[in-house]
Amino acid sequence: MKQQIFNYLQNQEETALFLQKEMVGIPALAPENGGTGEQTKAEFIRTYLKQIGNFRIMDLPAEDSRIESGERPNIAAIINGRDQDRTTWIVSHMDIVPPGGSELWNTDPFTLYQDGDYIYGRGVEDNHQGIVSSILAAKAIIANSVVPCTNLGLLFVADEETGNKYGLEFVMNNHPELFGANDCFLVPDIGNSDSTLLEVAEKNLAWLKLTIEGKQCHASTPNKGTNTLLVASDLVLRLRSLYSSFDKQNEMFKPPYSTFEATKKEANVPNVNTIPGRDAFYLDCRILPEYDLQEVFSEIDRILEDCSNYYNAKIEKEILHSESSPSTSPDNDFIKKLMDSIQDVYGVKASPQGVGGGTVAAYPRQKGFPAAVWSTLLGNAHQPNEHTSLTNTIKDAQVFVNMLL
Ligand SMILES: [Zn+2]
The missing domain is CATH 3.30.70.360 (Alpha-Beta Plaits)
Structure with missing residues (x-):
């Protein structure tokens, strides 16, 4: 089954490209950054998820009177697993930061540009890659009729770049009914290019x-x-x-x-x-x-x-x-499973470590849930000519599914 799913994902490059192309064309900027929020991008994601089918989709909007639509969207999409009391959440954010001076970009930041395995555009790494990898993982599970060991919950949140008040912080404080005592959280929003950086603690x-x-x-x-x-x-x-x-x-x-x-x-x-x-x-x-x-x-x-x-x-x-952000123990079962899965796909041993502070993983940790921040990233978020790798996007999706088999 594992090989079948890995093969399936290897053939999903066109899907990854399609999702990235559409999302790069929908700049989702917070009002603080002169934008109108994430509504259009959220609608695109919701429509796409409905096409794949089999999700329980929940809208969890946070009121924000500063923008025309009056709300900042958050979406949860759940696939049932064998153990239905337990959900593995993959959290990614829909908002982006402004592109900065256009003279610093070689191509239009809001039109996807492809050069071999690399794709360029504002948001492709931060955090579209996480969005795409998690959607691909879910798509592979559905298409191959796999029942994951726990529920798989995809969480697409607003407002990560400007404080999380309308994003994950809002969702965790206002929708506690979504989260069971044994849930765990994976945030694919920090990482290095050799897949070894696994963040489990923050100062x-x-x-x-x-x-x-x-x-x-x-x-x-x-x-x-x-x-x-x-x-x-x-x-x-x-x-x-x-x-x-x-x-x-x-x-x-x-x-x-x-x-x-x-x-x-x-x-x-x-x-x-x-x-x-x-x-x-x-x-x-x-x-x-x-x-x-x-x-x-x-x-x-x-x-x-x-x-x-x-x-x-x-x-x-x-x-x-x-x-304050309590840490997640490197000995936690979820962290061990994630490390095994990374080892399987990338052939490297990830090292659980701490960072200076400031990821959304702080919110689930404050509520007592284990949370890891991991993905394979080239590390050019917020920079001009932001780019990422399609291969890494697909392999990260393999890591997610592998962990749930
Ligand atoms: Zn980010």
């Missing part, structure tokens, strides 16, 4: 804005003011102590420790001879899952208070974004 993420209020004055009389650039500079250095306060190591991550980096700095005064009375800068923290974010925030508060007292300046901390 906790926190973005902070630190604003310092001092007293502006003429640069010739610094004694009459409080120089906020001086305070900010000292504070940036004081915050380096977070590296030693939270210095645990975890070799699953690269780098294997938590990071606390000052990044953006807002403009202060426009002229040289004024001492600034207000400064703001930002701190990007990627914290190993061994630590609780609250512990880190308390330590940051302590540093701010010391610094504030020393300079007699007001320092305010604003948490712009924070996200």
Whole structure:
């Protein structure tokens, strides 16, 4: 049966090409990126799924008044398995990022261009490849009358590139009835070209804005003011102590420790001879899952208070974004099965590892589900001349089906 399905998939290049061509021609941009959302692309996917047949299809739209249709589409499509209490979900996102300067592209980003095994266009890698591989896997299962060991659930979500509020986060919070206690999640949206990168953990993420209020004055009389650039500079250095306060190591991550980096700095005064009375800068923290974010925030508060007292300046901390993500154990059955399947198809041993943070796998993990992010990607998402390989698309589909036999 396995060989029969592998052969079937090897002959699906035309299908992959057709799906990619249609989807590249439907730019699905979020309102934040000046677009009208994912509705047209979702309709195309839904119509195609209905043609293959045998799915239970559910629409899970999230209200969004900023766009004409008033909603951001999410679609679940399920094929029943032998164990119907358990669903293996493959999650891909329909939205894309803007193409960027057209002078950087060799071809039109919204017209698919093929050069041998490679296809070019905005979205082909991020995340059309995941959409296509998962549809091909389902198509192969249906066409060969296979009953997978668990249900296969395809989940096509909106809003991945701009925060997930109308996408997977919405679906998981508002449709808990879809998910059974033993479900697992595969997200084909990160990967490397030799198929070995298997993401099972993320660092906790926190973005902070630190604003310092001092007293502006003429640069010739610094004694009459409080120089906020001086305070900010000292504070940036004081915050380096977070590296030693939270210095645990975890070799699953690269780098294997938590990071606390000052990044953006807002403009202060426009002229040289004024001492600034207000400064703001930002701190990007990627914290190993061994630590609780609250512990880190308390330590940051302590540093701010010391610094504030020393300079007699007001320092305010604003948490712009924070996200905790428990990890999935590399020993989890689902991860082992996925690794075996990758080994079977690609002949390589994938290595479970952690990344800096920011994939949709955080949402199922927060609800206690095992989740892996894996696919075979050339790694040019968001770049001009985004391209991907048809062979990888088909082989990834083989990995998905193989895992469900
Ligand atoms: Zn993506």
